[in-house]
Amino acid sequence: MKCRSARKMMSALIDGELRPAEKESLTRHIQDCGDCRKLHHEMLAVHDLFTAAGQHKAPRGFSKKVMAELRTERKSYSIFPVRIPLFLKLAEVGFAIAIVIVGIISGNILVMNVHSLEKARGIESSFSLDAFDPAPPDSLAGAYINFTEVRNER
């Protein structure tokens, strides 16, 4: 084995990722070559440094903080208490908008109708013949007409 190939395989040797034949060949080379032996020792020292450093521990109360934040987010995130598919949420919003639009249109129609109704009443009253009734029922002439009509019927 040449030193160049040995260098390439050295990292995999530390990680135990070499096939048995490769491992045997590299180990033999390291025993015979001073430079590669030195390199291997230094790489192992770096590896040992990482092992010594170990893992950090998450700050105290980390999981509680995460869960509290998620609970707050869940509350403020949605007005829907259960998970509803997006298309249903959109349909609900669309339905609300449709109601508002229908309300606006029907309100306009109503206002327009009230105006025309009032207008029609005005016109009707202006053409009414009630004002020209020659003998209103509570007048003397009206009483006379009623009296004669009753007598004629007999």
Added chain:
Amino acid sequence: MNRTDDIDLISRFNSGEVSAYEELVLKYQDKIYTLCRYMLRNVHDAEDAAQDVFFKAYRNLKDFKPEASFYTWLYRIGINTCLDYRRKSFSASSFLQSLSGGITSPSDQSLFDTSPERLHELKETRKSIEFALAKMPEKLRAAIILREIEELTYEEIAEVLNSSIGTVKSRISRAREMLREILMKNI
């Protein structure tokens, strides 16, 4: 890292049991926090980033495919979150902290039960590693942290980094060469 346990917790969560997610957080919080510490070097950024990892995982858990490993999926979110943090927030606090060389914080739980000599030694070791890692390109750093600190196999690292095993092997080898050069100069 037991895969069936994770799948069980995820299915419990998906059927509405939110406390199952807290169990997942407890199980992986140290690993994700460690990843963030070595990737970001800053205590506060690391804590924020680690929390973000769990928020993102929570929001996307319903899309998680059980044929993948939960922890490799979580590590992938972790690496991407840390890369985002590095791009977005090289904050004044990061700068000040890197000047003071402070790698520990009052909330560094791993140092609480340690003797003063061991504590000093551990701090120095971590400081050297963080110093060397900070000098490395992001891709090499991510690969070597996943291998040396998180002890993932080449196959798992390839899954996390979405690369081939050959690429992972080469990155780890280059990272070790670089670390050796940096650390041997400073020792």
